[in-house]
Amino acid sequence: MNTRTSLAVILLALCFHGSLCFLPAGFAGFQRHACRSSSMRSAAARRVTIMSDKEDFLNRDIGGFTQKQRFREExxxxxxxxxxxxxxxxxxxxxxxxxxxxxxxxxxxxxxxxxxxxxxxxxxxxxxxxxxxxxxxxxxxxxxxxxxxxxxxxxxxxxTLTLKIVSETGREASLPMKAFRKQRRIAIIAGGKDVVQVAREMARAGAEDLTKVGAIVLPLQLDQVGELDPAEVEGLRRAVGVPEAAEGKEEADSESLLPCLAAPLFVEKWKDWIQDEQKRAVDQGLDLKNGITIYVERSGYIKKRSAGIPSWRTLAEDTKARNRPYGMPEFF
CATH class of the missing domain: 1.10.287 (Helix Hairpins)
Structure with missing residues (x-):
């Protein structure tokens, strides 16, 4: 009786062991998958938290300036x-x-x-x-x-200001100015209606060369700026290398964009930003009627300001001379 009982216990143990070996084969894989999924979710949550904390730290206001701006100054x-x-x-x-x-x-x-x-x-x-x-x-x-x-x-x-531009493949896009850092040099040409129109014509006249060197012309019309008379407009066109405009072409091309010619979006925000530039130009004795050009380098800095409109050849040559390797910390 004892021998039979012992054999029964051994058989039950073997069956139980076999069932355990059979069942976990699928269960263990599920458990490992669940653990990996949980770990991945936890890691993603930690990364999101770290990035959020980093952004909060960099954008924290200290004495009127963010920590990010103070780091850049340092x-x-x-x-x-x-x-x-x-x-x-x-x-x-x-x-x-x-x-x-x-x-x-x-x-x-x-x-x-x-x-x-x-x-x-x-x-x-x-x-x-x-x-x-x-x-x-x-x-x-x-x-x-x-x-x-x-x-x-x-x-x-x-x-953070936004502009509209057309890629070399013809696709139109709305991008913030920071999207062009390390890639393009932007010439913001601000002035009255005539200055803006001549700036557009200048960009079209030198479109091939300007696109090749990575220059973008961004005309911005200012309020309460005197207009040029027809003779002054033609003189300005000749000075910047624009051929005489064909009749009716001016209106037809007034809104068209190119890879080297952009248009500002949310114009009021642009005008609010450029007010200080207008004050500086007036303090320096510059005539806003002839327009002002603000050069935004690939670093995102404004390195140069000038009165009037540059010729497309001058802009292309100057941009080509400044096309050198450049880098900066990613959080800027």
């Missing part, structure tokens, strides 16, 4: 923070020396002996000049930092 001037620490420290040290020398001069004037008047006066003068000089250097560097931050903030605002 990349441009990596030693400025060191100078902004050393200059006030040196000025404070010189001011302390001037205070000590001043008290000694005061003591000498009251009859206290033991100090060399000439040496003390010399030390006092050196300390005062040192404190003043380091304070001026600090003030100059601080103002330069603020100007750079304002310029970077303006470039950041410009990068």
């Amino acid at each position: 990349i441009e001037s990596p030693f400025r923070k060191i100078r902004l620490f050393l200059f006030p420290a040196a000025a404070a040290s010189a001011a302390l020396g001037a205070f000590i020398a001043g008290t000694r001069l005061l003591a000498i004037s009251t009859g206290v002996t033991g100090y060399d008047f000439d040496q003390t006066l010399q030390n006092f003068g050196i300390d005062v000049l040192g404190a003043t000089g380091f304070a001026l250097l600090y003030w100059n560097d601080l103002n330069a930092r603020d100007r750079d931050l304002v310029r970077i903030a303006r470039s950041g605002k410009l990068s």
